[in-house]
Each structure stands twice: as structure tokens, then as C-alpha cells.
Amino acid sequence: MPELPEVEVVRQGLQPWTVGRRIQSVTVQHPRSVRRHQAGASDFTQRLIGRRLERIDRRGKFMWWQTDQDEALIAHLGMSGQFRVVGGEHNARHERIAIEFEDAQPGIVFVDQRTFGGLCVDELITVDSSQMPSSLQHIARDPFDDRFDPIAVAHRMKQSRSSVKAVLLDQRIVSGVGNIYADESLWRAQLCWSTPANRIRVERLHELLDHASDVMTQALAAGGTSFDELYVNVNGSSGYFERSLDAYGRAGRPCRRCGELMVKEQFGNRSSVRCPNCQRRR
DNA sequence: AATTAGCCCTGATTGC
DNA sequence: TGCAATCAGGGCTAAT
Numbered sequence: 001m002p003e004l005p006e007v008e009v010v011r012q013g014l015q016p017w018t019v020g021r022r023i024q025s026v027t028v029q030h031p032r033s034v035r036r037h038q039a040g041a042s043d044f045t046q047r048l049i050g051r052r053l054e055r056i057d058r059r060g061k062f063m064w065w066q067t068d069q070d071e072a073l074i075a076h077l078g079m080s081g082q083f084r085v086v087g088g089e090h091n092a093r094h095e096r097i098a099i100e101f102e103d104a105q106p107g108i109v110f111v112d113q114r115t116f117g118g119l120c121v122d123e124l125i126t127v128d129s130s131q132m133p134s135s136l137q138h139i140a141r142d143p144f145d146d147r148f149d150p151i152a153v154a155h156r157m158k159q160s161r162s163s164v165k166a167v168l169l170d171q172r173i174v175s176g177v178g179n180i181y182a183d184e185s186l187w188r189a190q191l192c193w194s195t196p197a198n199r200i201r202v203e204r205l206h207e208l209l210d211h212a213s214d215v216m217t218q219a220l221a222a223g224g225t226s227f228d229e230l231y232v233n234v235n236g237s238s239g240y241f242e243r244s245l246d247a248y249g250r251a252g253r254p255c256r257r258c259g260e261l262m263v264k265e266q267f268g269n270r271s272s273v274r275c276p277n278c279q280r281r282r
Numbered sequence: 283a284a285t286t287a288g289c290c291c292t293g294a295t296t297g298c
Numbered sequence: 299t300g301c302a303a304t305c306a307g308g309g310c311t312a313a314t
Contacts, residue, residue: 003308094292179308
């Protein structure tokens, strides 16, 4: 499940292969992968052909290229999206969109088994002195953003009666955190996922955000978390942060802090793993 | 307005 | 053995 560190690995991997190059052709092989582009697949293609990609940015789990027409080519990996650099013939399983460039260098393909991810073209606007795609205005700054304000975000979290995990996953409050790094952050902060955010001292919420930033920084340094071939870098290589995970995927195994057996619990229609001893339910 | 449940999707795994 | 149910879950929409 690509979250902020995995998306950042992909962004950095794509940069040298895409920025400064002009698009020659775009092939949409699956309509669902451009469903966010309201005007349809042919409009998507027409807006991109002949455009030069100027730079690639990211906020939370979204990334986008700025084109020489000052539009944004937005990408979200969803659950299983990948970008692969391909030279010559390519026909990968679950290949959804292919982009070729005017020079003779390799193109890129968007591969996505479950098609939760996708691409679209959108206008760029300036919000709060940051340039970003219009359709991503509701996405809050992530902990890697220079202007991320953990004190303000902690106070915003403190106002919610939802569970602290639901708030941590709310991309309108803080972006980039998904189920893996939410469980990791809560384990480090010794908080139970179900505790209402407004019942937690704001100082502890601030600490939780610091843990989130730390664990994602460490995951990025390790090249991200890979469980299987569903998350890989543009060259097909996997990250190795999985071996460093303390909570996610460790149900039934001893807590690395106290030795108690970790438990898996239902959280909405997904799951949470916590230590029943050092992440006590209030 | 705030919060939560449900939907989309495919393939590996589990259960009968 | 074979088929069906289950699980994974981000982001959006609908319902409460």
C-alpha cells in the first residue's frame, strides 16, 4: 500500500526519466485509470501530447508533473499503482496507461492491478502561496512539507471526537499517512487507535505527529515498505522497511517493546494492530 | 457541519 | 479438487 514514503520514492525515481522531456504519445489502455479526468480519455490524451514536463511535485500520496502549459498531470497510486520505465516493446500485466516521449529514450507506463489509482490532467492554482492542482485543494500539507505546522495540526486533531486513528488518516487534516504508518505512529506514541482524539492531550497529539514524521523519514531512507510485487520503484526494485515495522502485520507476535502478544482489531472496514499492554484502551 | 458506512477492484489465500 | 467467501484499503460519495 503506497503511502507517503513509497510515493516519494516513486517521485524521485521518475524525476530523471521524465522532467525536461516532451510527450509524443499517450495510450489509455484502461478507462478506469483516467476516471478522475472528467472530460474523458481522449481529452486527457490531447491535453498531454506535445507538452513538456517541467517538474514533478508531491503532496501526501498525490504527485503531479507541471507541464509547459502550466497544467498538472496528476497521479495517484491507489492500492497497487506503479510506474515503470520501459524501453522498446512493453506489455506488462495490468498495464493501464503508456506515455512515450519525443526523444528516443525509454517511456513510462502506469501499471495498476486493482485500478484504485489513476491519472488526470487539471489546472494549477496558487493556494496559501503554494502552487497545486485545483482538485487537490482539500489535501492538507504532509509532514515532509516545509510549511507543515505540527502545532496547528495537533490543535485541529484535538477538536475531533473521532478515533485518533481516523483523524490521523484524514487527508484533510494531515496527508500522506495510511494504514501502515498510522499503526506504526500509534505504536511509537503508545496510543490505542480507538481513543477519541479530543480525549488526548494536545502535547501527545503533537508527539504522535512527530512519530509519524520520524517513521516515514526512516521508511523513505530504506526505500519504502514492500510486502510483495505490488509496490516497487520505477526500476522494479523493492524497499526494505518491512523488516523494521513494529506494529503493522505483527498480529499474534510479541510486542518489540514489552513482549505482550500484539492483537488485530476491526477498525471500520479495515484493521488495526496494537499492543494491548503498552497501547491501552482508555 | 461532523462523522461514518459503503463502494470500487483484482488476485492470493482460506474454508467448506 | 473445485468453487466460493474473505481479505487487502485510499479516496470518494451517500447516509446518518
